[in-house]
Amino acid sequence: MARNPVTWLGSPTFPKAAKTALADTQLRQNLRKATGTIRGRRAAAVAEMTDWEQLRVAGEQIKDDVLARLDTLLVQLEESVTARGGTVHWARDAEEANRIVLDLCRAEDAQEVVKVKSMATAEIGLNEALEAGGVHAIETDLAELIVQLGDDRPSHILVPAIHRNRSEIREIFQRRMGVEVSDEPADLAEAARSYLRQKFLTTKVAISGANFAVADTGSIVVLESEGNGRMCLTLPDTLITVMGIEKLVPSWQDLEVFLQLLPRSSTAERMNPYTSVWTGVTPGDGPQRFHLVLIDNGRTATLKDSVGRQALRCIRCSACLNVCPVYERTGGQSYGSVYPGPIGAILTPQLVGDLHDPLAASLPYASSLCGACFEVCPVRIDIPSVLTHLRAEVVAAKGRTPESIAMAAAAWMFASASRYEKAQKAGSLARFLAKDGKITSLPWPGSKWTSSRDVPAPPKESFRAWWRKNRG
Amino acid sequence: MASAREEILNRIRSAKVPAAPQVVRGYNTKGTGGVELLAETVADYRAIVHVVSDVPEALKRLEGKRIVAPAGVPDEWLIDGVTWLREPLSIEELDRSDGVLTGCAVAIADTGTIVLDGGEAQGRRALTLLPDYHLCVVRADQIAASVPEALHRLEPTRPLTFISGPSATSDIELNRVEGVHGPRTLEVLIVT
Known part of the structure; x- marks a missing residue:
């Protein structure tokens, strides 16, 4: 099976x-500047709503209902779209989806297509x-x-160039557009x-993603x-929309x-400037050929996991990225995937499906x-x-490892007060190894711990020893 | 070999996701806002808002301009002194116009949104997209207080465009800047 392009080839852990x-x-x-700005604005936009919690609960329940009836709803969506003059395609994985879209472009003789930002097409590596x-x-x-002009990679779900400030953007534009700009x-x-x-004004084929698809109307x-x-959704002759199979809602009312939920959670607005809704093809208005490509690409495997x-349910708002202390410090590209941040940390491994x-x-x-992340999630995903x-699951997939042995040893040590104190005494010797109050590399098997974390140097005297001396 | 469609549907069925409980819609479906709130929320997005009673008088601001007028615009809106552009219009003609005058299907007071559905006095979607200036006339009876009320009034299978303020972006340092690809100026006349 081909590798899932949801992670970038050659990315480090x-x-x-x-x-x-x-x-x-x-x-x-x-990142600190951008996420700080949006955090404050989101909190204000949400505080205006007296029924925010009720909306979150309804959002969660509607999406859970979609997952429970996904087969029926997808068939219903297919019928509704087809009845209004659209064509529905199904793709098991990224490779199949990409081939479908490429064939559709070739059928239109298109050398160039315009694209609306879409996570689904980024996930499958369509470009x-x-x-x-x-x-x-x-x-x-x-x-x-x-991102495209800078030959860069995205670092945020909503604002893929969030890692760039205005002067860096200016430099990219001047270099690639050949214009003077402030x-x-x-x-x-x-x-x-x-x-x-x-x-x-001139491109004949457009490609988009979808935020939602309404099963009962095909919208x-x-x-x-x-x-x-x-x-992109109005001017070209042909529109190709690529959508994950979970992006459904059952009815228009939903x-x-x-x-x-979405505008306030993502851009912290009461409503985003433009929302477009279309159903199949409308004679005399917009593209006269419409293709909807439904992609699985790891979603049905994710569906099997009752916790995962x-x-x-994710509606790709990116609120969890903006509040995450880890994301704010490491940036999105460290996650090695188009889905960074807390949601990426649970979605990417499941879509890859190989621990x-x-x-x-x-x-x-x-x-x-x-x-x-859970507190801000508009559909209450317990990340x-x-x-x-x-x-x-990762630990289970690995079997017995130095880390699992170390953890078992730690459990044995914590279980007895005297063993614990002996270990602490030994630990305080480690102070001699520490630089700047931090231990950055321990000998094996401790190296399995320090390869991804620094250990604060233990104090000269343990709290237990101090207590016995002063209060005991 | 099974088709992709059959295989995906079979994978979904084999996941055996248990049925979900009935959705509880405990949120507010009704609002109380009207003309006043709409004027505030539209202005919040740096659109220009006027509450007027005499539309032809208010349209005098268009004098001397070349303005697109979709089918179904009332005759009394087509005042003298404006060059009215009527369909059929090419992409280039729309792009070269000074602006477009439309009505709307619904407006939403809570969010400052106007919704077009391609019906009377609105035209096809390109008409309100290519001109750099959009003047939209909202009648008081077209105002829905809340998002749920607005969706209830709309016909989902028509091509719909929800517009909240002029074209904008938050892509540079997550601050909103007005004016990208859509009309850079949005002016709304609320008729009482």
Whole structure:
């Protein structure tokens, strides 16, 4: 079976990548500024709502219902879309999805296509597959364009170029667009507008993702801000939408929940500037050929796991990234996947489906389990519980390892007060090995611990010893 | 070999996900806002808002301009002194116009959103996308207080566009900046 492109080929494990990222002070500064801004704004947008908790509960329940009836609802969606003049395709994995889209582009004789930002197409590596097949995909979302022109990788679900500040964006635009531009955000937006305008007006094929698909009407919903989505969804002759099979809602009424949860959670707005809804083909308005590609790519395997399947409730808002202390320090690229942050740490390994894969197996540990992600999640995904569940699976997949032996030894040691104190005494000797109050490498088997964590040097005297001397 | 469709459906069935409990809709479905709240929420997104009673008088702001007017725009809106552009219009003609005048299907007071459905006085979607200026007339009876009320009034199979303020982006340092690909100026007339 081909490898799942949801992780980037050749990416190091999370602790290795994080070590490099932590040394990048510019990156940390950019992220601290951006996530700090959005955290405050999200909290204000949510505080306006007196019924936020009720909306979250409804969002959770609707998505759980979708997962329970997924086969029936997908067939219903297919019928509704087909009845309105669309064509539905099914793809088991990334390779199959990419081939379907490439064939559709070739049938239209398209050498160039415009794209609306889409996580599904990033997950399957569609741009690279199209390029290899002779079709150039132009990203039209501002942040995606920054990533594409900078030959970079995305680092955030909503704002893939969040790791870039205004002056870095200016440099990329000047170099790749050949224009003089200031680092004022309004000027940078204007530069993107002029750069893409002719492409929008002349390109015949567009590719999009979908935020939601309504099973009973066949309506597809895309939320966006800039109008690049509207351009792609309205002007070309042919529209190809690639969507994960879990992006469904059963009925039109269910959108009343998600159109309130998503904008406030993602961009901290009461409503995002533009939301487009279309159902199949409308004569005289918009693309006259519509293809919907439904992708599995690891989702049905995730569905089998009774704890892990809640990750499929995700509506890709990215609120969990913005509140995560680990994400804020390591940035998104350390996760080695288009899905970074807390949701990535539970979704990516499940989509990969192979816990012997070193990167996938390292991701459930990319968390301090502080729980902030669960608190902000608009569909109440209990990310910390899924993380610990996946950690147990990683350990089980490994069998007996130095770390599991060390853990068993630790259990034996903690079980007796005298053994514990002896161990502490031995530990305080380790002070001599520590630099700056930190131990960065212990001899084996301790090296299995310090390879991904620094150990604070133990104090000269243990608390237990101090207590006996002073209060005992 | 089974088709991709059959294989995916079989994989889903073999996952045996237990049935979910009935969805509890404990959230608010009704709001109380009207003209006043809509004027505030639309203005929050840096759209220009006027509450007016005389539409033709308010449209005098368009004088001297070349403005797209979709089918179904009331005759009294087509005032003298404006060059009205009527369908059929090419992409280039839309792109070169000074703006577009439309009505709407629904507006949402809670969120400052106007919704177009391609019906009367709204036209196809490209009409409100390519011109750099959009003037939208909202009648008081078209205002829904909340998102649930608005969705209830809409016909989902029509092509719908929800518009909340002018085109914007949050992609540079997560701060909202107005004016990218869609109309950079949005002006809303609320008619009482």
